[in-house]
Amino acid sequence: MGWIFYFILSFILVQFILGILHHTFFWKSFPSKNSGKLPFVSVLVAARNEEFFLPMLLDSFEKLNYPSDKIEFLFADDQSEDATFSILSEWCQNRENAQVVKVEQFDCNKNPKAQALSLVERKSQGEFLFFTDADCQVPTTWIESLLAGFSEKTGMVIGVTQVKGGRILDKFQELDWWFTLSLVKVATDWGVPTTGLGNNMCISRKAYERSGGFENIRFSLTEDLEISKSILRKGFLIQNQVSPEALIYTKGEASWKDLLIQRKRWMCGVMTLPIYMKALLALQFFYYPALILLLFLNFPIGIGVWFSKSVLQTIFLIQFARKAGRSLSFFTTLLFDFYLLPITLLTILYYFWPSATKWKSRSYS
Numbered sequence: 001m002g003w004i005f006y007f008i009l010s011f012i013l014v015q016f017i018l019g020i021l022h023h024t025f026f027w028k029s030f031p032s033k034n035s036g037k038l039p040f041v042s043v044l045v046a047a048r049n050e051e052f053f054l055p056m057l058l059d060s061f062e063k064l065n066y067p068s069d070k071i072e073f074l075f076a077d078d079q080s081e082d083a084t085f086s087i088l089s090e091w092c093q094n095r096e097n098a099q100v101v102k103v104e105q106f107d108c109n110k111n112p113k114a115q116a117l118s119l120v121e122r123k124s125q126g127e128f129l130f131f132t133d134a135d136c137q138v139p140t141t142w143i144e145s146l147l148a149g150f151s152e153k154t155g156m157v158i159g160v161t162q163v164k165g166g167r168i169l170d171k172f173q174e175l176d177w178w179f180t181l182s183l184v185k186v187a188t189d190w191g192v193p194t195t196g197l198g199n200n201m202c203i204s205r206k207a208y209e210r211s212g213g214f215e216n217i218r219f220s221l222t223e224d225l226e227i228s229k230s231i232l233r234k235g236f237l238i239q240n241q242v243s244p245e246a247l248i249y250t251k252g253e254a255s256w257k258d259l260l261i262q263r264k265r266w267m268c269g270v271m272t273l274p275i276y277m278k279a280l281l282a283l284q285f286f287y288y289p290a291l292i293l294l295l296f297l298n299f300p301i302g303i304g305v306w307f308s309k310s311v312l313q314t315i316f317l318i319q320f321a322r323k324a325g326r327s328l329s330f331f332t333t334l335l336f337d338f339y340l341l342p343i344t345l346l347t348i349l350y351y352f353w354p355s356a357t358k359w360k361s362r363s364y365s
Contacts (some may be wrong), residue, residue, distance in 0.1 A: 004290075005289075005294065006290075006294075008040040008283055009287065009305050009309075010287050011283055011292050012283070012284070012309055013305070013308060013309055013312065014274075014334060015310035016309065016313050016315075018186075019186050019316045020245045020316050022186050022190075022313065023025070023287070023316070023319040025103075025244035027189070027323065028189045028239075028240075028350055029169050029242075029243065029323075030149040030157075031146075031244075032141070032145055032148045033327070036218035037149070038066070038067060038070050039070070040071070040125060040127055041070065041071050041126040041127065041128045041143055041202075042070075042071075042072050042073075042124035042125065042126030042128070042129050042130065042318065043072070043074065043132070044073070044074050044075075044076075044120050044121060044124065044282065045073075045075050045076070045132060045133070045134055046075075046076045046080065046116035046117050046120075046134075047080065047088065047359065048078035048079065048113075048116075048360045048361075049080050049082050049084060049085055049165070049361060050080070050082075050084050050135060051080075051082040051084050051150050051336075053135035053136075054084060054087050054088065055087065057092075057132070057133075057134055057135070057137060057138070058087075058091050058138055059123070060136075060137040060138045061245070062138055062141075064138070064143060065141065065144075065160065065285055066144065068097055068179070069097075071125065071143065072097045072099075072125065072126060073092070074100075074101075074102070074121075074123055075093070075099070075117050075120065076090070076097075076101055076102075076103055076116035076117065077100060077102045077103065078106075078112055078116045078125075079103055079112075080238060081361075084134075084238065084303050085100065085102060085187075085236070087099040088171060088252060099120075099123065102121060103115065103116050103119060105168045109219055110219055111214075111220060111359070112287055112362065113223055113224075114214040114217055114226075115213045115214070115215075116221075117131070118213055118214040121208070121213060121214065126205065127204070128147060128203070129202065129203045129204075129205065129208055130142070130146065131198060131203070131224075132199050132200060132248060133198065133199040133209060133250065135246065135251050136199050136200070136248050136249060136250045137186075137249045137319050138200075138248050139190040139244070139245060139246070139247055139248070141245035141246075142159070142248070144244040144245070145159065145241055145243060146201075146241055146246055147200040148241065149200070149202075149239040149241040150202075150204060150239075151237075153236060153237045154174045154202050154204070154236065154237045154238070154239050155204055155206070155208075155211070155225075155231040155233075155234070155237060155238065155285065156196060156201060156202065156228060156236065156237075156238045157201065157241050158184075158197040158202075158233050158239075158240055158241070159170065159201065159240075159242075159246035159247065160181050160200065160246060160248070160251075160324045161197065161199055161240075161247070161248045161249070161250050162174060162177065162178070162247060162249055162250070162324070163176075163177050163250055164249045164251065164252070164328060165251065165252045167252070169252060169255075169256070169259070171332055172336065172339040173252040175225050175328070175332070175333060175339070176285075176339070176340070178320055178321050178328070179317060179336070180312075180318050181197075181240075181242075182316065182317060182320035182352055184240060185240045186318070188262060189236060192364040193228070193232060194228075194273075194277065195222075195224065195225045195269070196224035196228035196231075196238070197224060198223065198224035198281050199248060199250055200248040203227070203231065204236075206233075207231045207234065207236045210233045210234045210340060211230035211233070211236075212230055216230075217230060220269060220272065220357035221265045221357060221364060222265065222266060222270065222272075224241070225261070225272070226269075226272075235326045237303075240341050240345075242320070243323065243324060243325070244324060244326075247324050247325060247326070248337055259349075260343075261332050261348060261357075261358050263326045263343065263351075264347065264350050264351050264357050265349040265357050267347060267348075267351040268351075268357060269348075274291065284323060284344075285348070288341050288344075288345075289308055309337075310334055311334070313336065314330060314333040317333050318330065318333060319335070327339050
C-alpha cells in the first residue's frame with residue numbers, strides 16, 4: 001500500500017509543476033477586440049433577499065462602458081422577503097433598458113434560481129447572455145472582456161471572481177477561489193472543461209437555445225454546472241477569460257458555518273461530475289493522509305515534501321492571480337494548506353451529515 005501514498009504525493013507535486021509551466025508557457029488569453037460592431041447583450045440577475053449588496057452591483061452596472069443602446073438589464077426577484085424588489089424597481093424605473101419581474105410561483109422539482117433566470121431570459125433580446133449574482137460587483141470592461149473569448153465554436157465564456165474582505169477568513173476564501181479557478185483554467189486550456197461560473201459568465205444565444213437553457217436542466221443546486229454540461233453536450237466549447245478586465249468581486253461567507261453550508265451545496269454538484277474528475281479530486285484529498293503517513297515513516301522527507309508542495313502551490317496561485325491583475329502575499333499563501341485541510345475534511349463530513357442543504361433561506365433534502 002505504501003506505493004499508493006508515494007504516488008499521491010508525487011502526483012500532487014507534479015500537478016503544481018505542470019500548472020506553473022502552464023501559467024508561464026501555455027496560457028490561453030483572449031484580448032479584447034475593437035471590431036467596431038458591438039452585439040446587443042442582455043445582463044440577467046436573479047436576486048433573493050439581497051437588499052444590502054444590490055446597491056453595489058447596480059452602481060457597478062451604471063459604470064459599464066458598453067453603449068446603453070446595446071445592453072439591457074433584466075432582474076428576477078425570487079420571492080424576496082426584504083427590500084430587494086423595491087430597490088430593483090426604483091433602479092429600473094427611469095431606465096428604458098432595464099426591467100424587473102417577480103417570481104410568483106416556482107416548481108419545487110426544479111432549481112428556483114434556474115427558474116428565475118429562465119423567466120427573465122424569455123424576455124431578453126441579446127445575442128449574448130451575461131450572468132452575475134446580486135452580491136457581486138462587475139468591472140467597467142466586463143462585457144467586452146467576456147465577448148473577446150468567443151469564437152464560432154464557443155458557447156460559454158467564464159471570467160474570474162475574487163472574494164473581498166479584511167478578515168483572515170475572507171483572505172483564505174479568496175485563496176480558495178483562486179485555487180479552484182486556477183485548476184479550472186488549466187483543465188480548460190488542456191481541453192478538459194469542468195464547469196460554468198454562475199456569478200461571472202456569458203452564454204451565446206445560439207448555445208443557450210440549443211442546450212435547452214436553464215428551463216430544461218435537471219434539478220440541481222449548482223445550476224451553472226448543469227447548464228455548462230448541457231452546452232458541452234451540444235458540441236460547444238467553454239473558454240476561461242482570466243484578466244483584470246474580467247475580474248468580478250464578491251463577498252466572503254460570514255462564518256465557518258455559512259462557509260460549510262455553501263460548500264455542502266457545491267459538493268452536491270461535485271458528486272455529479274464524471275468519474276475521472278471525482279478521482280482527481282479524491283487524489284487531492286488523500287494527499288493529506290499520505291503526507292501524515294510519510295511524516296511518521298520518514299519525518300525529514302515528509303517535511304521536505306510538505307514544504308515543496310506548499311512552495312509550488314504558492315508560486316502557482318501567485319502566478320494565476322497576477323494574470324487577473326491581483327497580487328497575493330507570499331507568506332499568507334504559503335499558509336493556505338492550514339485552511340485547505342480542515343475545510344476539505346469538514347466539507348466532506350458535513351456533506352454526508354444527515355441534514356438538509358440550505359440555500360437562500362430555503363432547505364433541500
